[in-house]
Amino acid sequence: MTRDPRRPGPIRWIGYAFGRRLPDSMRDWVRRDLTGEHAAARHVLRGIVPFTPLFAAFLLFPGELWLRGSMVLLALLLALFYTVAFMPMNRAHRLAKHGFPQDLRNPEQARRADADRARYAARYGH
Template structure:
């Protein structure tokens, strides 16, 4: 599985599209076991310059640090809130169905559904 170089990853984090040779990496990035933490980090990277600008504000260091913390918490809230839509958009941009999910999670859900239907037949 081919991985993007740092410059390609930065463009990908800012909403760009990776080459078709990296489709499997994108699929794993968006549906793999650590997809949620990766999504949060990927969402925070483009906002880093804004957080850095808060260091230029006048005032005590603890006050500027509090401003950055508040901005990061607000950003994480919105990143997590819009995660399904953003994930679907990225999947579609790279040629995958928008409802693609982790294969392990899909098989586990199918097994749970089969067990439920076997137990509670109508």
């Protein structure tokens, strides 16, 4: 079984999740990761990974299991909120870090947006 050298292994992916830059040989993978289909879901998963040590630490606190579970749930909800709220800025930063334009979009979404814009212009005369 050979690994694709243009796709990060588990250790590199964890480093990428924590904000490290991947080598230039993986630029295509980074572009697909940040602009491809399901990029938002991958961003949320990648954004939760750095919080897993905190979640594990909350489970080690003394007290009832429901209380520790509630702490983890609250931390998870806050992590999800901030991960989603800062998604455009984090995405732009990762794109720039890997040498792409910050406004790079999914080609299919860009095509649909251009078609919508052209339909609007044709209909309303702008």
